[in-house]
Amino acid sequence: MDGDDLFYRNIPKVELHAHLNGSVSFQTIEKLISRKPELNIEHSMTAIGKGQRRTLDECFEVFKVIHKLVDTEEAILLVATDVIREFAADGVKYLELRSTPREEKSTGLTKRTYLETVIRAIQQCKTQGVDIDVRFLVAIDRRNGTEVAMETVKLAEEFMLSSDGLVVGIDLSGDPTVGHGKELLPALERAKNCGLKSSLHLSEVRSQLEESDLLLNLPPDRIGHGTFLHPEMGGSQSLVDKVVKNNIPLELCLTSNVKGQTVPSYSEHHFQYWYQLGHPCVLCTDDKGVFCTDLSQEYQLAASTFGLSREDVWKLSQRAIDCIFAEEAVKQRLRKRWNELHGQVF
């Protein structure tokens, strides 16, 4: 590792947009494949390597393959503990993981045991002293419609009350070309009313302007991607105004967007637009396993693409603390930690 790589590894980081099953590393996938050789899954089916690109549709096929490998409590525990440890090893000090609770009739997995297992993994890592503070967002897969969304929010509400502050909110994700946000509005409103924070994937593809306009009225607490919100990408000034007026942070995932081909190149990434506005932007990995990246690499990429100095990069990571969903005391703790680490990194 050269000095530059080390700098990016060593700066303390906040990761706010990480889908659990998209974050499974090569090493963990190997372990999962060896447990289920009969599926004949090869690693090329679960990750998009350097220089490769896929359509977003093809990315969603990749998740289906990973889900076949992760269909028991045991596998979820393995995946979640490995993912948390890997983020910690990459210098992430605060992580919000998100995942869609799934049931698997064949293994007896239920949505409840799914969530309990992820919570157990978070608690285990904490007991073992892994140097990372982890929170969880319960994900709604937009493909599953109104009723499932409502059921998911009710489950999230229960876990928010019983998980000692580990479940802090919900996520809306899934194939953006399927379904419409208006069908999910009642569930999202319920989440808001019961105190769950929300991070919504908005305008990840071009056709979603009307939906984004509707969902921005909630307003969400954070936006995932927001690729096509601004006028230069076919969005509109009124959408930008809503985001700015409500000061809604954006979670931006450079490699994911380029490899998934919703953004043509790094230099054309919408990070530039929002960063120049001075709007809160948080660099994230999205699916570090599938897109073969890590958060250090994302910071390094943003710096080299947009000419950020080391001090700019530091500020970017520090400002991400303002956007976390955990309570104020956690933010204070993290700010103190950043101050302590500044001297060691520079």
Ligand code: 6MZ
């Ligand atoms: C939208 C995405 C996504 O929930 O099984 N997911 N949703 N856009 C993306 N951009 C690439 N990447 C991942 O993790 C996998 C699930 O996360 C969502 C999809 O619903 C995918 O099935 P979990 O842990």
